[in-house]
Amino acid sequence: MQIHPIIVALRRHKAGTLLIALQIALTLAIVCNALFIIHQRLSHLSEPSGIDEANLFVVTNLWGEQYSTDEAAAKIQQDLAALRQLPGVDNVTPADSYPLRGGGWDNFITLKPEQVSMTTDASVYTGDEHFLRTLGVKLIAGRDFHADEVQNMGLRQNFVPPVTIISKALADKLYPNGDALGKPFYSMSDKPTTIIGIVERLHRADVSTWSAPYANESLIWPIRMAQPWGVFYIVHTKPGQLDEAMREAPKALYAENRMRMISSKDGVRSFAQIRHLAFESDRGMAVLMSIICVVLLAITGAGIVGLTSFWVGQRRRQIGVRRALGATHRDILHYFLTENFLISLAGVAIGVLLTFGLNLWLVERFEMQFLPLAYVLGGMVILLLLGQGAVFAPALRASRVPPVEATRPA
């Protein structure tokens, strides 16, 4: 196939050529970046939390009266007993936070007491001796807390327990050689805390981009939060009894003591709901970007069909002449396919620059990551195929132009 005559012919359609190329370039820039955003957001949605989400729910229990530390601690014990008596419940733990909650307590971690800048940041969970078992977190080294290690923490009390259980991600950050068990670290205190256990995975409470560099870095302290505002009860249910237990739990708690506030709207949440809420905006972005991608590709494709159809209509006579001079159907078909390929190639060439330009801007303004080359290559292939696909029908119509057209006036 001769390329030269195609280029000569394109010179006579500068505006149309330029418009198709420009449209392809812009489409490439948007589609690549949108696909990248979709991929990143979707990968958030499926982030494992390390806990047995299918059988867990959380009760947000706010006290109706202001309790002292001791009163709150006693009330919590009564509540735990009431919850444990429910037929569908097999374990309960009181907590100050839970994975995927959003926000929560986090502490700077250092390896030396006098160190000013942090080594890393850890999401802080407080839990009793039932915490690991209730959440279904897998202990991969060391031991669980003993009941006598758990201390109450009241309003604005601050102390560092001597022992802690941490996630593997945090252990690896602090002690990359894999020998974290039994070692100490410091957490905004001059007193050390010693690692007595390591769990396979425990997602941070926070899900914002701020937490991204510290993904899965969490620690658990043997503390029972006895705060005046209230407490979260994390409840593990027997298989298949989640819904039943979620209905019964607030009833049992109110029967035990009515001076509490469990919101009927969001006071009891399953982990499916918690996960749904945590990644609401991620899912929204993925949906929006997908819609835009699909509609954009459709419109670009349709635009190419429209313009090529016009060109075919305009050149009927020339096509007739070529046919009369011996060009086959196939030659004409190839002519239009090649023409589109050349324009698309120019389009994606400009598009690559625009793609990286847009990505750079997103990186700078929104702390996004750099676009992997695979997306750009993938996008180029998609657009070249789209162009060929869009041009096929008009090109086929062109190839069917009979040679007799040559004799008709334009």
Added chain:
Amino acid sequence: MFAYYLQLGIRSLKRNPMLTTLMVMAIGFGVAASMITYSVFRAVSGNPIPDKSSQLFVPQIDSWGPQQNEMGEPPGAFSYIDAMAVIKAHQATRQTLLYPVMLSALPHDANSIPVSVNGYAVTGDFFPMFEVPFQYGNGWSASDDDNRAPDVVLTAEFNQRMFGGANTVGREITLSGHDYRIVGVAKHWDPSPRFYAVWSDSAFQDPPDFYVLLNRALDLKTDSSGRNSCRGNLTFAGWDQWLQSNCVWLMPWVELDTSSDVARYRRFLEGYAADQQHVGRFAWPANVRLRDVMAWLDQMKVVPPESRISMVVASCFFLICLVNTIGLLLAKFMRRAGEIGVRRALGATRHEIYAQYLVEAAAVGLAGGGLGLLLTAVGMSGVGLLFDADIAKLAHLDFSLVGLTLIVAIFATVAAAFYPAWRAAQVQPAWQLKSN
């Protein structure tokens, strides 16, 4: 003439229904995507207090030092020590401190179950400086602040829920087991974004139920239900020691009416920070900020990145749709070169051809705008799927958005038609007549 061109345009659009549909759809989808994302952006980026936003400022003092502050930026709130010192200095026209609190309220039947209510602990200047409108009564005075009075202002919504909307000024209300005196009931007032508490709370959450007197809340050790941020080794073992710590949690605001007041206040902050260095509390030179409402919202990154990114992507999408439209209009207009030749030969000026085709494009724009409006309305009902519920509920299709959708669609299409129409007007009548 306009009506005639419009008639010609519509007839021509009917002649190629496919091409016309394609253009209308491109404009419709493009404008709808832009408008949906814009409506969300507009809701989250607006000025919450337009008539006073340049007189209200957040003072910031670096109480953490260069090694522990937020990459050179002082923390976004005050520690108790700095908050009390700055408010006692009385260097601004008005000034307030606030923090979010969650309390329990017992609807009057003693056997009922308590409900959780949210509000802010504030000082008396809060109400006049933020122009809180009152239904009954008023805020409280500076002397009430000094006397640590158990005063509370309810919002109209909370007053409605608790007391059926009666004038409750002078009555008492029990919150978390403590009695408060109702001094005022505020009319509905919910600036969005909630600029005054963005450091601590989400800028778009449900409106508060009450405002309690800050000193009273502190006396009752009412804990903040919002953010608390600390640095270094923490040694506090209870409320009183916590107050003396470097933890920041109190959000300060000052009202400064003139630029010289602003400059004077800035000097005061610098002087205060320098004094702290002098007495050895800070081991670093003064590092202060004084930002007005809009600068503060910007600093706090109140507009979610999702909103900006989606608006940028949607605008690019619209741009591509327009490029598409230029191409299609070009094809459409040039196909009628013969017709243009005849019209030119019969005496139509270039100007008239130009006008005719722009009117035709405007008709496409109008149709595209109509479709865009329809799609925007559909999209608005689904906006909850795309953005956080708190933000999605703020976006709505109002009269200005309807107008904007149509205007943008028509103007963009006419702009897209400039080049194709110009090409059409350049058609040489002789050439066309000859080839026919």
